[in-house]
Amino acid sequence: MKTIHYNYLLLLLSLCIFSGCSSSESADTKSKKMTGQKHAANFKFVQVSASKVGQEIQLPGEFLAFQQVSIYPKADGFVQKVLVDRGSFVHRGQVLMVLEAPETEQQLVAARSNYLKAQAMLVASKEHYRRLKASSKITGSVSALDLESAQARMMADSAAAMGEAANFEALTQIKSYLTVRAPFDGVITERNVHPGALVGSGVSMSGPMLMLQQQNRLRLVVDIPESYSLGLRQGKQVTFQVNAMPGKLFNGAISRRSGNMSQKFRSETVEIDVNNSSGNIRPGMFAEIMLSPEGTRGALTVPRTAVISSTERQYVIRVNASGAAEFVEVRQGQQSSTMSEVFGNLRVGDKVVVNPRDDLREGTQIAMN
Incomplete structure (x- = not known):
């Protein structure tokens, strides 16, 4: 009798345990389904676009x-006149300063004298050669050597005249350097010399004579x-x-x-x-x-919240045609307050998750609303 009573109690206990396990398993399954539905409902998606990310910086x-020049002397000399000062408005070609160099004046006079002398000698040589050449038409009147010597002398005088002319022109150019002119319209912003000062390439100067802007x-x-x-x-x-x-x-x-x-x-x-x-x-x-710079060529655009950054990589979660999550590595470009340029294996129209979760794993099925 005791044995029958004991077996009956054991049977009731087994039924209770089985019923409890089944209820717990059913509750867990239902909870997981509800949780999955909740996750799917909370995910938001956006399409990848090629719009420009314009953030004003x-x-x-x-x-x-626009133009600025430091005016230094081109020739050695003393400052004779300074016709402008700091703040003066000047025009191109206007005389700014006048320098004086007495030795340059004397060299120019001597060069002009040598040039005129060489020209006179050239004229005489040409005339002598012309006459000898005319006389050589009469047989025996002029030797060939005399004619050749006259021609050589004429050519030498011509070369000497050219040399003196070049020297005279060079000294004339140097004299023109004594008059300092403005190279363009502008304002004198700096003046460092006064009349009587010695200026030139061989003179130690603390700065330019004038500064023009x-x-x-x-x-x-x-x-x-x-x-x-x-x-x-x-x-x-x-x-x-x-x-x-x-x-x-x-x-x-x-x-x-x-x-x-x-x-x-x-x-x-x-x-x-x-x-x-x-x-x-x-x-x-x-x-x-x-x-507001224009977008980078070849870049695609997604919301900034769609880009997940970790210590190892940056990626977005793309939802493929079968509804599975794919992790796509990207590199970010220009950014605005809400959007970001991305470079990676994406195409315009791809759907990415805007609000990804930490518990979302690659390959997880995501319901598309």
Whole structure:
């Protein structure tokens, strides 16, 4: 009797355990299904596009004179007159300074005298040769040696005359150097000499006699970082603001590009021509350039949140045609506040996960809404 009662209790206990396990397994299965449905519902997708990522960047720049020249003496001499001063507006060809060199004047006089002497001797030699040649037509009147000697003398006098002419022209040119003229329209920004000063190539000078700048047109020089330089093109419109004139915006266009990267700063220097006919902007002033570079050629665009970065790589999660997750390695380019350029094994129209999760594994089936 005790044995029957004991077997009955054992049977009831087994049924309870079996029922509990089945309920637990059913609950776990249901929980996993609900969790999978929840994950699938939370995933968002976007298509890869080729749109441009345009983020405005602000870079410092400096104004430089369009033309600038340091005026040094071309000939040795003393300063006789200084006709301009710091701040003087001058025109091309205008006389700026007059130098004096008495020895140059005397050398020029002597050179002119030697030139006239050589010309006279050349005229006499030509006439002598002409007469001998005319007389040689009469047989026996002039020897061949005399005729050849007269011709050689004429040629020698001609060469001497040419040499004296060249010397005279050289000294005339040196004398013209004593009058210093402006090479272009501009403003005198520096003056370092006064009347009576000795100047010349052999004289130790602390600086140029004068400094001339063209200021009605300026160069705005700015260094573009390597990551943005490829997206720039010549003639692109830019906006800039002069630090000394807050609140006022100016427009310009990229006029020149250096075409190489600075080894020190890894940047490309570009220039923007600025019309400064009003004269309000001075060379040496600083400006802030607002630039919106164009997208990098060949780049695709995805939201920044779609790019996953780890210590080993950067990748996006693409959903293939069968709905499975694929990890595609990419490299980022230019970025804006919401979008990023990417380079990798992607094509326009591919669907990528915008809000990837840490527990999402490659090959996982993702429901497409």
